[in-house]
Amino acid sequence: MTGTEIADADPVAVVLAWLAAHPKVTEVLGGSGRVSGVREAPWPHLRVIPGAGGDLRNLEWATEPEVVLEVYGDPSGWPGPATLRRIALVCALAAKELVDQPAEPGRPVVSSVRPSGVLIDSPLADGQPRHLFGLLTTIHPPQETTQ
Numbered sequence: 776m777t778g779t780e781i782a783d784a785d786p787v788a789v790v791l792a793w794l795a796a797h798p799k800v801t802e803v804l805g806g807s808g809r810v811s812g813v814r815e816a817p818w819p820h821l822r823v824i825p826g827a828g829g830d831l832r833n834l835e836w837a838t839e840p841e842v843v844l845e846v847y848g849d850p851s852g853w854p855g856p857a858t859l860r861r862i863a864l865v866c867a868l869a870a871k872e873l874v875d876q877p878a879e880p881g882r883p884v885v886s887s888v889r890p891s892g893v894l895i896d897s898p899l900a901d902g903q904p905r906h907l908f909g910l911l912t913t914i915h916p917p918q919e920t921t922q
Contacts, residue, residue, distance in 0.1 A: 780916035781838055784883035787812070790842045790870050790912060791823040797872075803865040818849040819859065821866055826909045828891050837915040841891050844870070848904035856896050859906040863894055867908050880917065887913035 794800045795810040800821065804810070810821045826841025846863045848854050873885040891909035898904050 781834060781836065784838070784914045784916045786840050786842050786883075786885070786912040786914045787823055787825050789873065789883055789885060789914065790910070793873055794821060794823060794844075794866055794869055797869045800866050800869050803862050814845070814847055816849075818847060819854060819862055820847045821845070821862070822847065826891065828909060829911055837886065837913055839887070839911050839913045842870075842910045842912050844908045844910065846906045846908075850901065850903045852902060852904060854904070856904065856906070859904055860894060860896070863906045863908045867910060870910055870912075873912075878917065882917055883914050884917065885912060885914050887911070 791810065791812060800810060801807050804819055804821060806817065809817055809819065810823065812823060814820065814822055822845040824843050824845065826843040829838070829840035831838045831840065844863055844866050846859050846866065848859055867890070871888045874888055876885070878884050889911050891911045895907045897907050
């Protein structure tokens with residue numbers, strides 16, 4: 776292993792793709808097209824971004840970077856905090872299901888997803904509702920195949 780393989784094991788891309796296609800996430804958000812890496816309508820919307828925490832260990836094979844789930848409501852204040860909290864938890868539980876997925880050739884493997892802290896109600900300065908939840912995601916590059 777040359778070391779660059781861990782750079783290709785992008786937990787944000789893996790989690791974002793998984794949640795964007797997850798039926799429970801689609802249902803709790805009220806439709807498809809509501810998961811991305813940017814804050815955008817339609818609301819509610821899930822934004823999946825890199826977090827500031829985690830553990831890159833010794834930069835070899837398995838690392839545990841943080842992925843942050845940001846659930847945004849409409850700028851008008853809808854839905855309320857209880858609903859946004861529920862959405863965030865459903866999304867986090869859906870992300871945990873990555874651990875049970877079989878390894879696919881050429882794809883990074885997620886072996887653990889766990890909270891990095893607590894679920895935070897953190898509205899934006901303009902009042903737009905937002906909930907944040909960090910997930911420590913243990914990920915490693917795909918196994919090299921030998922023939």
